[in-house]
Amino acid sequence: MGDTPVHVPTRGDRRQRVGVGVRNVPDHGPSTMDASVYRDPVRYELERTRVLTSHWLLAGRSEQVEGVGDWITYEGHGESVVITRQPDGHLAAFHNVCRHRGPAFVTEMSGCAARRFTCPYHGWVYDTEGRLVGVPEREDFDPDHLAAAGPARVAADEWGGWVWINMAGPDHAVPLIEAIGAEIADDLGAFRMEDMVLHEVLEFDVPVNYKAVVDGFNEIYHVTELHQVPPEFTKAARCASFHIVGDNYMCFVPKPEHLAELESPDYDHHRYAICHYVVFPNTVFNCNPGHIQVFQPIPVAVDRTRFLCWEIIYPGNPDDPEYQRYLKNTMAHWAGLKMVVGQDISIYEQMARTKNSSAFTTQILSERECKIAHFHENMDRKTRVDPAQRAIT
Ligand code: FES
Ligand SMILES: [Fe+2]
Numbered sequence: 001m002g003d004t005p006v007h008v009p010t011r012g013d014r015r016q017r018v019g020v021g022v023r024n025v026p027d028h029g030p031s032t033m034d035a036s037v038y039r040d041p042v043r044y045e046l047e048r049t050r051v052l053t054s055h056w057l058l059a060g061r062s063e064q065v066e067g068v069g070d071w072i073t074y075e076g077h078g079e080s081v082v083i084t085r086q087p088d089g090h091l092a093a094f095h096n097v098c099r100h101r102g103p104a105f106v107t108e109m110s111g112c113a114a115r116r117f118t119c120p121y122h123g124w125v126y127d128t129e130g131r132l133v134g135v136p137e138r139e140d141f142d143p144d145h146l147a148a149a150g151p152a153r154v155a156a157d158e159w160g161g162w163v164w165i166n167m168a169g170p171d172h173a174v175p176l177i178e179a180i181g182a183e184i185a186d187d188l189g190a191f192r193m194e195d196m197v198l199h200e201v202l203e204f205d206v207p208v209n210y211k212a213v214v215d216g217f218n219e220i221y222h223v224t225e226l227h228q229v230p231p232e233f234t235k236a237a238r239c240a241s242f243h244i245v246g247d248n249y250m251c252f253v254p255k256p257e258h259l260a261e262l263e264s265p266d267y268d269h270h271r272y273a274i275c276h277y278v279v280f281p282n283t284v285f286n287c288n289p290g291h292i293q294v295f296q297p298i299p300v301a302v303d304r305t306r307f308l309c310w311e312i313i314y315p316g317n318p319d320d321p322e323y324q325r326y327l328k329n330t331m332a333h334w335a336g337l338k339m340v341v342g343q344d345i346s347i348y349e350q351m352a353r354t355k356n357s358s359a360f361t362t363q364i365l366s367e368r369e370c371k372i373a374h375f376h377e378n379m380d381r382k383t384r385v386d387p388a389q390r391a392i393t
Helices: 041-051 143-147 176-180 182-189 210-217 231-237 321-354 367-383
Strands: 031-034 057-061 071-076 079-085 091-095 116-118 125-127 132-134 153-159 162-166 197-206 241-245 248-254 273-279 283-287 291-301 304-313 362-365
Touching: 031 367, 041 291, 041 367, 057 071, 057 079, 057 291, 071 291, 079 153, 079 162, 116 132, 153 176, 162 176, 176 182, 182 248, 182 273, 197 321, 210 273, 210 283, 210 291, 210 304, 210 321, 210 367, 231 248, 241 367, 248 367, 291 321, 304 321, 362 367
Parallel strands: none
Antiparallel strands: 031 362, 057 162, 071 079, 079 091, 091 153, 116 125, 125 132, 153 162, 197 304, 241 248, 248 273, 273 283, 283 291, 291 304
């Protein structure tokens, strides 16, 4: 590791996203919304089978699968997927479901330098691309049945130093970069997440629907009351801009100490704002100039969520005093953010008490909560079916 200074993201000649001449709130307006979206099992099943299996989801950091045969596992909404690094450098991903009688055949959640995976039940053997390569007592099976037992492939790709998967499979998934979108790829790209390293992952078991967690990151209205931010922050937050870009969202919250600069057409949101990006359905990037949090609510059931909070930082030489200063400041800020996450979790606990209440029928949303409204409208569009078909089979 050399003494290269820590990367400082800057807007450069990118488009201005907040401040003079930029509209703060999209033309959506206040709205109301049916509360059943958080508890309807039919809707959850439609989201599971139509959205979560056809959109790009975060599976981990590229650095977690650096070497050939290294693997990580993604688990959520009933799926288990293994992602492995191949000798040519690309990632392969496959459903971790033994083709014999169905259990997960990769037993560890992650590991290094695998060459084969052996199902612990009867010993069927798979290679690191999920191909069946060995069957004990093969002569007892119909060769046609075994020939048809091809790997259940999942698309895998990398962007921003993150591993993404799409269960539509390599032949049907839209390209990852298209799903992220050129605007977000460019603006978020300034942070160079691919050069950053994983510092910590927190995991919480949250007793509410995953969309309620996404919603909490699609508005900043709650920061004054729940996070008890100082009045200057509330004032700055009123100047934030919200953007809807296709399926995805951006939001820029000016930092109070740089509010005066907001008047300048050269305002650098990468330096002076908290930059926030949501990739549909459930990947949330919260970017501070020096470090980034990724919030990932993974559905487990209609009213239960595995909530991961990732903290990534810039690497550097630990002996360099400049880097030591960077680390000290970043860690102090991260410690504060962990408290903020704890406050968010405390609200999910209050929501859990009323999630099935007969009195919780409608939500009333302000125009600054338009990303929430848009998110649910989008989800509704993607899961809509003929009412006659609305039944779980
Ligand atoms: S279930 Fe995997 S080998 Fe039988
Ligand atoms: Fe919050």
